[in-house]
Amino acid sequence: MTRLGTNIFDYSILIIYFALVVAIGLLARRAIATSEDFLLSGRSLAAWVTGIAFISANLGAIEILGMAANGAQYGISTVHFYWIGAVPAMVFLGLVMMPFYYGSRVRSVPEYLRRRFNKPTHLWNAGSFAVASVLSAGVNLYAMAIVIEALLGWPQWLSIVISAGFVLAYIFLGGLSGAIYNEVLQFFVIIAGLIPVVVIGLKDVGGWSGLQQKVLSQPGHENHFSTWTGTQIGSWTNPLGDWFGIVMGLGFVLSFGYWTTNFTEVQRALSAKNLSAAERTPLIGAFPKIFIPALTIIPGLIAIAIVPNLGQTKDLPYNDAIPLLMNHYLPNGTLGIAIAGLLAAFMAGMAANVSSFNTVFTYDIWLTYVRPRRPDSYYLNVGRMVTVVGIVIGIGTAFIASQFSNIMNYIQTLFSFFNAPVFATFIIAMFWKRTSPWSGISGLAAGFFAAVIWQYGIGPNLAYFHAGQTMSGELNAQMVNFYGAIVAFVVDAVVTVVVTLFDKPKPVAELAGLVWGVPDPDAGDPHEGYVRRWWESPKLLGFTALGIVLVLSIIFA
Amino acid sequence: MVQYDSGEIETEEEIESHSAAFKLFDLRLLIGGLFTLYGIMLTIYSFFTTAEQLKKAADININLWLGLGMLILGLLFLLWARLSPIKHEAVHHFHHDDAAGEPRPPMH
Numbered sequence: 062m063t064r065l066g067t068n069i070f071d072y073s074i075l076i077i078y079f080a081l082v083v084a085i086g087l088l089a090r091r092a093i094a095t096s097e098d099f100l101l102s103g104r105s106l107a108a109w110v111t112g113i114a115f116i117s118a119n120l121g122a123i124e125i126l127g128m129a130a131n132g133a134q135y136g137i138s139t140v141h142f143y144w145i146g147a148v149p150a151m152v153f154l155g156l157v158m159m160p161f162y163y164g165s166r167v168r169s170v171p172e173y174l175r176r177r178f179n180k181p182t183h184l185w186n187a188g189s190f191a192v193a194s195v196l197s198a199g200v201n202l203y204a205m206a207i208v209i210e211a212l213l214g215w216p217q218w219l220s221i222v223i224s225a226g227f228v229l230a231y232i233f234l235g236g237l238s239g240a241i242y243n244e245v246l247q248f249f250v251i252i253a254g255l256i257p258v259v260v261i262g263l264k265d266v267g268g269w270s271g272l273q274q275k276v277l278s279q280p281g282h283e284n285h286f287s288t289w290t291g292t293q294i295g296s297w298t299n300p301l302g303d304w305f306g307i308v309m310g311l312g313f314v315l316s317f318g319y320w321t322t323n324f325t326e327v328q329r330a331l332s333a334k335n336l337s338a339a340e341r342t343p344l345i346g347a348f349p350k351i352f353i354p355a356l357t358i359i360p361g362l363i364a365i366a367i368v369p370n371l372g373q374t375k376d377l378p379y380n381d382a383i384p385l386l387m388n389h390y391l392p393n394g395t396l397g398i399a400i401a402g403l404l405a406a407f408m409a410g411m412a413a414n415v416s417s418f419n420t421v422f423t424y425d426i427w428l429t430y431v432r433p434r435r436p437d438s439y440y441l442n443v444g445r446m447v448t449v450v451g452i453v454i455g456i457g458t459a460f461i462a463s464q465f466s467n468i469m470n471y472i473q474t475l476f477s478f479f480n481a482p483v484f485a486t487f488i489i490a491m492f493w494k495r496t497s498p499w500s501g502i503s504g505l506a507a508g509f510f511a512a513v514i515w516q517y518g519i520g521p522n523l524a525y526f527h528a529g530q531t532m533s534g535e536l537n538a539q540m541v542n543f544y545g546a547i548v549a550f551v552v553d554a555v556v557t558v559v560v561t562l563f564d565k566p567k568p569v570a571e572l573a574g575l576v577w578g579v580p581d582p583d584a585g586d587p588h589e590g591y592v593r594r595w596w597e598s599p600k601l602l603g604f605t606a607l608g609i610v611l612v613l614s615i616i617f618a
Numbered sequence: 619m620v621q622y623d624s625g626e627i628e629t630e631e632e633i634e635s636h637s638a639a640f641k642l643f644d645l646r647l648l649i650g651g652l653f654t655l656y657g658i659m660l661t662i663y664s665f666f667t668t669a670e671q672l673k674k675a676a677d678i679n680i681n682l683w684l685g686l687g688m689l690i691l692g693l694l695f696l697l698w699a700r701l702s703p704i705k706h707e708a709v710h711h712f713h714h715d716d717a718a719g720e721p722r723p724p725m726h
Binding site for chain 1: 649
């Protein structure tokens with residue numbers, strides 16, 4: 062990465078942005094009187110706010126730079142991470158699962174598991190989520206420090222401390238509202254920063270056809286402009302493997318597991334002001350998700366076209382695609398907006414982790430196991446303290462990561478194994494009321510160990526997952542990951558069903574509102590008195606999103 | 619915006635006694651304000667674009683176009699906030715003051 066030629070105008074754009082970030086925290090502070098105000102925005106936000114925050118919480122800078130890198134490395138097959146690998150799960154969350162989450166009035170995803178199963182299941186999920194969140198926050202900080210050091214020349218420790226300080230300020234003051242409002246603002250700024258790169262880059266390389274020509278003429282990029290080519294089972298050549306792994310592993314197991322059960326995402330919907338807004342949260346988020354690949358994958362391809370040897374040497378990793386283009390194309394002014402968007406995306410990625418960590422820690426660990434039965438103001442203070450602790454651990458993690466970056470990779474992989482089987486447990490629990498309390502922890506633990514054993518003992522040793530289907534070919538790590546998720550899902554599902562058959566079911570009265578076909582008689586009608594306008598129909602939004610994905614998938618097949 | 623039957627509306631005093639969430643400011647004003655300011659700054663700055671910078675950006679005066687785009691988006695947000703201001707609506711309240719955190723049904 063080269064140092065950017067920033068000037069005073071770029072820095073004034075940055076200063077205005079950072080002042081506003083803190084102002085949001087200060088302004089949101091007066092809307093906090095209870096722990097739910099702090100940890101769930103008092104369940105008061107409008108659907109468009111939570112919908113954009115839903116997508117923005119996932120649009121951290123690691124995601125943006127990483128997807129541009131994938132675009133450069135794999136070509137437009139990368140859209141599988143967006144279309145089949147995100148939108149169907151978001152629609153499912155909005156149309157099918159949200160009534161259980163929002164309607165049962167749980168404050169977190171682990172709390173749903175506690176009421177549906179038992180405390181061991183709850184502790185497994187809450188504990189792994191809490192640890193994974195603070196570690197991710199630290200990894201985010203470290204990744205940011207590297208980029209800032211390269212682009213602006215600030216020492217790493219300085220950018221770690223300053224950016225952590227800003228995130229601390231706006232979450233400590235404004236709670237989840239501070240985090241969500243900043244996520245929404247960041248969404249618009251990062252979009253404004255990425256569009257110029259795409260527009261200038263496309264003009265420079267001669268439009269879409271010029272881009273195709275320039276990329277396809279390079280050796281090794283012959284499949285960069287098709288998404289399903291080479292996905293046949295048995296003799297795959299696609300960089301993401303065969304269609305079964307893409308559809309079932311990425312599109313079903315991993316995607317549904319992440320989007321419908323990861324509390325960082327679901328929390329945005331739980332902060333919506335009513336069930337209708339909660340249902341629409343992931344559906345509104347699905348529309349930007351469909352089109353974001355244009356702003357990440359296309360820059361990756363442009364970088365392939367104009368930067369010789371990108372990804373071929375150690376000094377020129379694929380991850381540098383977007384910073385390289387910013388340096389190559391953007392004049393001062395627009396450059397300032399793009400940097401502001403990038404820094405905001407790093408902070409928002411970290412803030413999303415911290416704001417979901419403090420909710421799970423306060424309600425699911427402190428209130429449930431350590432100090433129950435305290436007045437609400439006590440938990441409001443705990444939430445604030447936990448925010449400080451979470452950020453301090455994040456800073457510590459960032460400094461450790463800067464010394465031992467490989468260890469951090471292993472830890473992150475380890476926590477991804479918790480996520481792999483989780484959707485099996487949820488889907489069985491929501492639709493089969495017989496599912497017993499002890500089947501929850503049994504299925505989750507079995508799925509976790511299955512994923513670990515697959516990843517280290519089985520997957521990489523199978524010739525089928527190597528290029529050319531021979532052991533001498535390069536291992537397709539994505540494919541091993543997709544198939545590992547399928548294995549974890551199946552193991553979790555089988556164990557859940559088997560344990561249920563030998564265990565006593567939960568009394569149906571305790572499942573009210575948590576399971577399909579068992580309504581909560583006390584809940585009342587969540588839609589009572591609510592006059593919905595036609596464009597607010599969740600079904601209309603959800604099926605429109607799926608329809609657009611289908612049409613685009615055919616066009617770019 | 620959401621409407622409730624008159625029987626469903628909680629009075630402002632009731633809301634204030636537990637949640638202060640209704641005091642949350644209107645985000646549209648803030649996004650609108652920032653984008654309007656950035657838009658004006660970039661548009662003015664675009665008149666000082668040098669030939670070298672123009673060449674760098676494939677002969678597009680990107681500061682002008684991005685500035686105008688951000689200005690329009692900012693003004694649209696301000697207009698939206700003006701045309702449909704936030705009403706202090708009743709929000710659903712869930713009470714969690716009991717021991718195990720089991721929620722009680724809303725009190726109506």
